Amino acid sequence: MSAAPEPSPAASPAEPVHVSRNYLNASYTVRSWLLTVDHKRIAILYLLGVTLFFFLGGAAAVLFRLELMTPQADLVESETYNKLFTLHGIIMIFFFLVPAIPAVLGNFLVPIMIGARDLAFPKLNLMSWYLFMIGGVFTLWVTVAGGVDTGWTFYTPYSSTYSNTYVMATAVGIFITGFSSILTGLNFVVTVHKMRAPGMTWFRLPLFIWSHYATSLIMILGTPVLAITILLVALERGLGIGIFDPKLGGDPILFQHLFWFYSHPAVYIMVLPAMGVQSELVAAFSKNRVFGYRFVAYASIAIAVLGFLVWGHHMFVSGQSLFAGMVFSILSFLIAIPSAIKVFNWTATLHRGTVAFDTPLLYAIGFIGLFTIGGLTGLFLATMAVDVHVHDTYFVVAHFHYIMVGGTVMAYLGGIHYWWPKITGRLYPEGWARFSAVLVFVGFNLTFFPQFLLGYLGMPRRYHVYDAGFQVLNVMSSAGASILGVAYLFPMCYLLWSLKYGRSAPANPWGAVGLEWTTPSPPPTYNFVETPIVTWEAYEYPGSNPAEVAD
Amino acid sequence: MNTEFQLFPDAASTTARPVDQLYLSLVAFSAAMSIFVAALVIYLAIKYRRNNDVDRTQRPTHASTEITWMLLSLPVLVFIFIWGAKVCFFLLRSPDGAMPITVVPKQWMWKFQHANGRREIDTLHIPVGQPVRLTMVSQDVIHSFFVPAFRIKRDVLPGRYTDVWFEATEPGQYRLYCAEYCGTNHSRMVGKIVAMTPGDFAAWLSGASGDDEPPQVAGEKLFEQLQCASCHRAGGDAPARGPSLEQIYQRPQPLASGETVVADDAYLRESILRPAAKVVAGYQPIMPTYEGQISEEGVIQLLAYIKSLGSVEPAPPAAAGTPTGEATVPQGAGRLEDQR
Structure with missing residues (x-):
């Protein structure tokens, strides 16, 4: 067949419709933005919010990476250093990684991808943004007022009794933000169940939707546990009710159980949507159906379920019994299987596809590489005997950055580049974008790979001063971080530039299938002129591999 | 002491070697897998690039392909788990006579x-x-x-x-x-x-200074100072207000609640700090709490003294090699931990 993709059944019907009014130019007042119930405008509001927090969390990282250039304390005091890594963790996790893909890309795309006019509860959607921002304001206030030094993990009794920093205000911020997460999850679940266009059956849904559906289940079931845990810490800290501090008759390990019961599934809240983006990118840039579509869909659900059963692997050296540890260890090994299925299926999707090396694909390929390393090093941590040595060292830091930054941030940036023409109606300079994608990959590896070596050498995490023998690797890591920092600023610059100077985007600049590419760029307020009737399978590219056969 | 640049840590214990073997095997496995995936991605992406004239005829995917992958990965994971578990048992269960x-x-x-x-x-x-x-x-x-x-x-x-x-x-x-x-x-x-x-x-x-008393000696002094013996006296004819502590260590104690608990470190510690939690059958919950009145070191000394009053466990072989004698060995702390 010819290399140029023919118009697919999905792309053809609505293509010629030209609508000059779209969600962006429908109204220009501030009020029309702050009181909007349009899921696309709310996505833009979230985009502004998470971008602000990303650069704030990044600034904290710049400061402590600078401090770690030398073994001794020179740039900041220990107290400040502890506040910096705490702030970095709290902001990046609760205010960037958890909301980034679902609340920005998910908000924008979930209704469009299923052929709906909006989410099921548009006002609830707006409320979730306000909750997010109110929680964020608490965190910003804490930052300005003097910070918090408990680490993002808030281990008791340090957080509940001993720390003299702004634990309560931070806890309130996270507590409130948690509800924005719950509302988003609720909205997605109801929308996917009730608002799919005619003909859009479950197995015609893009995998982006499947992964957001799985994520939403975790958000709804897991986040309340975080809220309860925070409330209990506040009760102990504020009222002296003994729950976690043994001096008050409490149990510090109970906190860890409760905390990780949310926070391990939260890892999947952060990474499942990234997997959804990844599936879209790989399919669109190899013009092929995602290999083993149903298995990838089921794998998302399997990860969501198994994710709730592995929290104890954070507590192998915490005084948990050996046998409980063994059970958590084997369950943690099992969760590697659905993740591995996804990696193999993305790779296999390239097979006999038509691969275009546009910026989103570069991010997608980077994702496969970094996520693979992140996943494999997860096996080290699931192996108790090895975890005893590397637990709470830089090995763990490197591992979760490979998943969170190498996985989620790569996918987020890939997704932003892929859907930018749809969201803004503008094209960005491709050369700069490809250069930045490569720079992110290089900077990332230079930053975090040395940390695996540091970890096995025994450098504990959260160390302000360290032994001289660790300096070479730390300097490498800091050098990488400076490259990474610059590489993150580039997209910020050229994407902003494109808003004014970028060429106008056609409805379907990539020749991709999927309902979002059948509507103009940017889409009209109600997404579709007419509700689409779906008669085709997901990723039905001309000549793409047929749906798998059961045998 | 980590002042020189190294790429691999010193190995100076009996546990270092098995852990390193496991770790290096995982490194080899991960490196092989990463290189395989990376090579495959690069090969496929280049071979099927947009302008390359290659055969793109698709064949249907079989569910069996996916299931084969899963079944192949399972034994690998189980193998790593079993190996890890074996090392872990060695790592976490302390040998007798330590x-x-x-x-x-x-x-x-x-x-x-x-x-x-x-x-x-x-x-x-x-x-x-x-x-x-x-x-x-x-x-x-x-x-x-x-x-x-x-x-x-x-x-x-x-x-x-x-x-x-x-x-x-x-x-x-x-x-x-x-x-x-x-x-x-x-x-x-x-x-x-x-x-x-x-x-x-x-x-x-042997260079210990005069202030450094063995814990069971310090514990005995503390026992007297806190007047524990007024209730927990050994022997005597009148019924004591508290159970005798002679040979209590590791002995099963019937509780007022009808349950039975082994008098291990955790139980003895709890009974000093929060005596009302598990009262031995036949006694009144009259003991005051010592929470906040004895330091952790004090509690450890009291436990050492109680252990020196004998235990029901068979005595370890004549305290060979340890300069202290059997009585102060905090037997079983680790194993009882494991049973929780």
Whole structure:
């Protein structure tokens, strides 16, 4: 067949419709933005919010990476250093990684991808943004007022009794933000169940939707546990009710159980949507159906379920019994299987596809590489005997950055580049974008790979001063971080530039299938002129591999 | 001591080797898998690039392909798990007759006490070729005892005993870190382990000053000072107000609630600090709480004294090799931990 993709059944019907009014130019007042119930405008509001927090969390990282250039304390005091890594963790996790893909890309795309006019509860959607921002304001206030030094993990009794920093205000911020997460999850679940266009059956849904559906289940079931845990810490800290501090008759390990019961599934809240983006990118840039579509869909659900059963692997050296540890260890090994299925299926999707090396694909390929390393090093941590040595060292830091930054941030940036023409109606300079994608990959590896070596050498995490023998690797890591920092600023610059100077985007600049590419760029307020009737399978590219056969 | 640039840590304990073997095997496996995936992605992406004229005829995918992948990965994962579990049993279950040392850290220092009473701060002397078991409890927040050269780590909790064991193989000095974030000076809560030949160690240990009483001796004094004997007296004709502590250690105690509990470290500790929690059958809950009145070190000394009154466990073989005698060995702390 010819290399140029023919118009697919999905792309053809609505293509010629030209609508000059779209969600962006429908109204220009501030009020029309702050009181909007349009899921696309709310996505833009979230985009502004998470971008602000990303650069704030990044600034904290710049400061402590600078401090770690030398073994001794020179740039900041220990107290400040502890506040910096705490702030970095709290902001990046609760205010960037958890909301980034679902609340920005998910908000924008979930209704469009299923052929709906909006989410099921548009006002609830707006409320979730306000909750997010109110929680964020608490965190910003804490930052300005003097910070918090408990680490993002808030281990008791340090957080509940001993720390003299702004634990309560931070806890309130996270507590409130948690509800924005719950509302988003609720909205997605109801929308996917009730608002799919005619003909859009479950197995015609893009995998982006499947992964957001799985994520939403975790958000709804897991986040309340975080809220309860925070409330209990506040009760102990504020009222002296003994729950976690043994001096008050409490149990510090109970906190860890409760905390990780949310926070391990939260890892999947952060990474499942990234997997959804990844599936879209790989399919669109190899013009092929995602290999083993149903298995990838089921794998998302399997990860969501198994994710709730592995929290104890954070507590192998915490005084948990050996046998409980063994059970958590084997369950943690099992969760590697659905993740591995996804990696193999993305790779296999390239097979006999038509691969275009546009910026989103570069991010997608980077994702496969970094996520693979992140996943494999997860096996080290699931192996108790090895975890005893590397637990709470830089090995763990490197591992979760490979998943969170190498996985989620790569996918987020890939997704932003892929859907930018749809969201803004503008094209960005491709050369700069490809250069930045490569720079992110290089900077990332230079930053975090040395940390695996540091970890096995025994450098504990959260160390302000360290032994001289660790300096070479730390300097490498800091050098990488400076490259990474610059590489993150580039997209910020050229994407902003494109808003004014970028060429106008056609409805379907990539020749991709999927309902979002059948509507103009940017889409009209109600997404579709007419509700689409779906008669085709997901990723039905001309000549793409047929749906798998059961045998 | 980590002052020179290294790429691989020193290995100085009997646990280091099996852990390293497992780790390096995982590194080899991961490297092979990563290279395989990377090579495949690059090969496929280049071969099927947009302008390349290749056969793109698609064949239907079979569900069996996916299931084969899953079934192939399963034995690999189970193999790693079993290997890891085997090493872990060796790593976490302390051998009998290990030399006991108590560790009571607080923000931000490590306090150690040897069985003969000798105390140390931030430095721990140990003999090589002899298993050592640390019984640990924190005075304030959670800390974690981490010696990279020994490949061991264990959290030290407030209000509960945990233990860790190791056997050093090479004389030398090794870094000790606190691995659990514990506040402002967490990164300065470091110390060193000085591993010595048994002869040197015996000489060092006998250099204890006059203040360094063995814990069971200090415990006996504390027992008298707190007037514990007025209720827990040994022998006598009138019925005592509290159970006798003779040979109580490790003995099953029938409780007022009808349950039975083994009088291990955790139970004895709880009964000193919160006596009303588990009252022995036949006695009234009249004992006052000592929560906040005895330091963690004091509790450990009281336990050492109670243990010195004998236990129902068969005595370990004549205290050979340990300079302290069987009575002070905090038997079973680790194993009972495991049964929870």
